[in-house]
Amino acid sequence: MQVAIVLYPGVTALDAVGPYEVLRLMPDTELRFVGHSPGPLMTDAGILTLGVTHTFASTPAPDLLLVPGSERGTQAAMADPVLRQWLIEAHQTTRWTTSVCSGALILGAAGLLKGVDATTHWLVQDALPHFGARSCPAERVVHQGRIATAAGVSAGIDLALWLAGEIHGREVAEAIQLMIEYDPRPPFDSGHLSKASEPVVALARAAFTER
Amino acid sequence: MQVAIVLYPGVTALDAVGPYEVLRLMPDTELRFVGHSPGPLMTDAGILTLGVTHTFASTPAPDLLLVPGSERGTQAAMADPVLRQWLIEAHQTTRWTTSVCSGALILGAAGLLKGVDATTHWLVQDALPHFGARSCPAERVVHQGRIATAAGVSAGIDLALWLAGEIHGREVAEAIQLMIEYDPRPPFDSGHLSKASEPVVALARAAFTER
Numbered sequence: 001m002q003v004a005i006v007l008y009p010g011v012t013a014l015d016a017v018g019p020y021e022v023l024r025l026m027p028d029t030e031l032r033f034v035g036h037s038p039g040p041l042m043t044d045a046g047i048l049t050l051g052v053t054h055t056f057a058s059t060p061a062p063d064l065l066l067v068p069g070s071e072r073g074t075q076a077a078m079a080d081p082v083l084r085q086w087l088i089e090a091h092q093t094t095r096w097t098t099s100v101c102s103g104a105l106i107l108g109a110a111g112l113l114k115g116v117d118a119t120t121h122w123l124v125q126d127a128l129p130h131f132g133a134r135s136c137p138a139e140r141v142v143h144q145g146r147i148a149t150a151a152g153v154s155a156g157i158d159l160a161l162w163l164a165g166e167i168h169g170r171e172v173a174e175a176i177q178l179m180i181e182y183d184p185r186p187p188f189d190s191g192h193l194s195k196a197s198e199p200v201v202a203l204a205r206a207a208f209t210e211r
Numbered sequence: 212m213q214v215a216i217v218l219y220p221g222v223t224a225l226d227a228v229g230p231y232e233v234l235r236l237m238p239d240t241e242l243r244f245v246g247h248s249p250g251p252l253m254t255d256a257g258i259l260t261l262g263v264t265h266t267f268a269s270t271p272a273p274d275l276l277l278v279p280g281s282e283r284g285t286q287a288a289m290a291d292p293v294l295r296q297w298l299i300e301a302h303q304t305t306r307w308t309t310s311v312c313s314g315a316l317i318l319g320a321a322g323l324l325k326g327v328d329a330t331t332h333w334l335v336q337d338a339l340p341h342f343g344a345r346s347c348p349a350e351r352v353v354h355q356g357r358i359a360t361a362a363g364v365s366a367g368i369d370l371a372l373w374l375a376g377e378i379h380g381r382e383v384a385e386a387i388q389l390m391i392e393y394d395p396r397p398p399f400d401s402g403h404l405s406k407a408s409e410p411v412v413a414l415a416r417a418a419f420t421e422r
Contacts, residue, residue, distance in 0.1 A: 014232035014391065017259070021225035021364065024256050025418065031258055040251045040262050045235050047242055048228070051251050051260030101392075121392060140396045152392030153232065157365065162398045174401035175414035180225065181312075181332060181363030183402030184395035185351045187373045190385035191394030203386035207236065 001028065001095070001167070004062035006103075007035040007052050008083065010073020013043045014153050015100040016050060019066055022160035025176045026168055034059045036082065044071040056086040061093045064163065068156065069101025069121060071208070078109035087112065096163060098148045100156035107149070108133060117144045121152035122193045123208060137193070154191075157182060212239065212306070212378070215273035217314075218246040218263050219294065221284020224254045225364050226311040227261060230277055233371035236387045237379055245270045247293065255282040267297040272304045275374065279367065280312025280332060282419070289320035298323065307374060309359045311367035318360070319344060328355045332363035333404045334419060348404070365402075368393060 003023050005016050016033070024031045035041060035052035042049055067087070070077065077083055087110040091097045099107050104120035107113050108131025118133040119125070119142045128135040136142045140151050141159045150159035161182070165173035177183075190196040196204070214234050216227050227244070235242045246252060246263035253260055278298070281288065288294055298321040302308045310318050315331035318324050319342025329344040330336070330353045339346040347353045351362050352370045361370035372393070376384035388394075401407040407415070 012232070013228045017224045017228040020259060021223070024258065031256075033259060040260060045242075047235065047264060048231060048244060049251060049260070049262030051262075053258060122389075140394065141398075151394075152390075154368065154391050154393040154395065158396055158398065165398060170399065171408075171411055171414060174399045174407060174411040175418060177397060177399055177402045178333075178404070178407045178411060178415045179363075179418060180365050181402055182365040182395075182397055183351065183362075183406065184365065184393075184397065185369055186388060186393055186395065187352075187369065187376060188381065188385045188388055190388045191392055193389070195394065196385060196389045197382075200382055200385040200389060203382060204389045207386060207390060 001063035003029055003031040003064045003066070004034045004059050004090070005031070006065065006067045006083070007033050007041050007050055008073055008077045008080065009041060010044045010070045010076070011050070011068050012070050012101060012153060013048050013050060015068030015103065015156050018154060018156040019100060019160035021180055022157060022164055022176055023064070025179055026164050027172065032059055044073060056082060060090065062090055063094060064096040065090055065094050065098065067099040067103035067106045069103040074102040074105055077106050084110045094146060096148060097146055098159060098163065100150045100159060101152045104128065104149045105131070112147065116147050117142050118147070118149040119151050120149065212274035214240055214242045214275045214277070215245045215270050216242070217276065217278045217294070218244050218252050218261055219284055219288045219291065220252060221255045221281045221287070222261070222279050223281050223312060223364060224259050224261060226279030226314065226367050229365060229367040230311060230371035232391055233368060233375055233387055234275070236390055237375050238383065243270055255284060267293060271301065273301055274305060275307040276301055276305050276309065278310040278314035278317045280310070280314040280364070285313040285316055288317050295321045305357060307359060308357055309370060309374065311361045311370060312363045315339065315360045316342070323358065327358050328353050329358070329360040330362050331360065
């Protein structure tokens with residue numbers, strides 16, 4: 001199957017690279033990073049480039065498309081007419097249309113989340129209803145029909161493993177989990193808004209505002 | 212502080228990008244991707260490029276250095292005299308010298324793991340004693356003195372959060388965990404060799420052999 005991960009200026013690297021590292025290990029998979037033009041593209045912090053491999057135009061019908069989020073490039077991506085049109089057309093024939101983090105808002109801007117249960121980064125959960133989606137902030141991965149959305153940044157790994165299981169069955173997905181040794185043991189337990197203390201939430205909000 | 216993440220041909224993208232996404236969010240941090248020459252560099256699967264930002268020569272004394280692993284580029288990196296010499300010299304003044312996945316073998320080849328407890332990807336754990344290290348396959352993150360090593364691929368995220376806590380305290384590290392919404396909920400539980408079934412381990416081994 002063909003997997004297309006969208007890249008755009010200011011994308012958050014881990015939103016794309018987490019799912020990539022899982023999905024590329026699926027058998028019989030051709031994975032592409034699609035964008036306006038091939039070559040390196042700057043991610044959100046202005047440090048790391050990721051390389052686009054194929055144009056939107058040369059990738060009209062991926063089987064699985066994934067839109068990563070961004071700390072500061074989401075608005076521009078939502079307003080990009082070429083990306084929006086590509087999403088609308090590609091979605092017609094995908095087996096899975098998916099997003100990580102604020103990538104859900106980009107799917108929403110293309111009109112793909114109407115009447116759909118969805119999730120996104122906790123900081124922008126409230127934006128989902130504007131696109132006709134029902135916000136599911138307690139879920140890490142939400143799927144309804146062919147659309148699957150993940151919570152912020154690192155949630156793309158869980159989304160991709162779930163997709164690998166749906167596509168190739170549990171045993172293959174478990175082998176991929178073992179290959180990337182995904183046996184998470186975070187040293188703290190503040191990864192969800194419901195678990196973080198008030199000072200920690202305030203610190204995270206302030207960091208986003210400053211950036 | 213200055214953080215230097217090493218890039219070399221065939222590096223595994225998530226080994227580098229997982230820790231990057233955490234460490235870049237630390238306050239007062241300058242993060243670099245260091246390599247032989249600035250510009251895009253191909254990762255292990257021949258699909259994704261990551262961009263080197265600075266040369267080894269221009270980054271002689273990082274406070275924190277991190278060496279990611281690779282599916283197929285580890286041997287060449289271990290044999291690279293420029294990288295090895297840079298590691299030996301940079302390590303003299305680091306606050307933390309760290310690795311993810313088979314990056315530990317690259318630290319080992321530079322002679323930095325003698326008498327040190329360490330870990331690496333499960334597939335190459337047995338190589339650690341060749342470098343004088345004591346293999347700790349049950350641990351996800353191992354630290355002794357200034358050296359901290361992580362297990363395979365995704366373990367770099369746990370390593371980086373732990374480092375953020377050591378460097379900036381628990382509250383800052385928890386805020387970073389919340390920013391990247393790292394509240395892992397893998398759909399399966401086969402991420403460690405001790406948890407995966409025999410057929411899953413066989414499948415993962417075969418996939419590595421085929422690649």
